[in-house]
């Protein structure tokens with residue numbers, strides 16, 4: 001088998017409000033991403049738009065942020081991606097209580113993979129000014145405990161193939177208080193759920209571009225996943241072509257240091273482990 005690099009968690013457009021899909025869901029834009037991937041030696045490139053950009057998301061959740069963002073048609077997106085060389089994915093939040101509706105929404109489309117995310121804990125988000133979890137109690141033990149419990153539920157739901165940016169709660173780095181306890185205590189329930197569910201753990205270079213300035217997940221989290229026999233997936237979470245494969249030199253040597261020699265690839269929601277390239 002040939003060694004391979006993947007970039008599966010990729011957005012075709014920025015996160016700003018109101019960007020019309022017609023500007024970004026074009027063959028030319030897909031080609032810009034494909035060219036960037038080819039230049040970075042990435043053989044497997046897929047896109048995973050946020051579920052909350054699509055009106056269908058409102059069958060899962062009625063959060064005001066989603067209501068404001070949900071304009072596009074999910075099937076039009078799927079049809080567009082299928083006309084390109086891109087793998088078809090989606091980034092879908094885990095919405096507690098909406099498991100059956102989420103399964104129905106995802107199962108009705110022929111995705112190559114689904115990236116499962118936790119951005120919100122309850123009604124507030126760990127990475128979202130405006131819906132900021134840190135404006136509440138701000139107790140880091142409480143925030144981290146609740147975040148990793150949600151992540152565990154996300155993994156355990158069985159709805160998703162890849163667990164996105166697994167310790168996103170650290171995104172702001174030292175701008176918010178960090179727990180004093182050994183973070184492994186917080187990781188534990190999530191790693192247990194990862195091991196039980198078999199979901200692939202995303203190594204995301206997006207964290208290198210954020211205030212925290214390090215990969216998702218933290219090394220200790222990844223070590224626990226390795227010990228638990230988890231599979232890994234590799235992505236940049238790019239929102240523009242120039243970020244495709246961002247920081248991969250670092251991510252690949254980091255994975256090799258951990259003893260990870262294989263990476264997950266997906267087709268029609270079937271996973272294969274292939275030798276890690278780069």
Ligand SMILES: [Zn+2]
Nearest residue numbers: 091117164165
């Ligand atoms: Zn995300």
Ligand SMILES: [Zn+2]
Nearest residue numbers: 009011091237
């Ligand atoms: Zn994303």
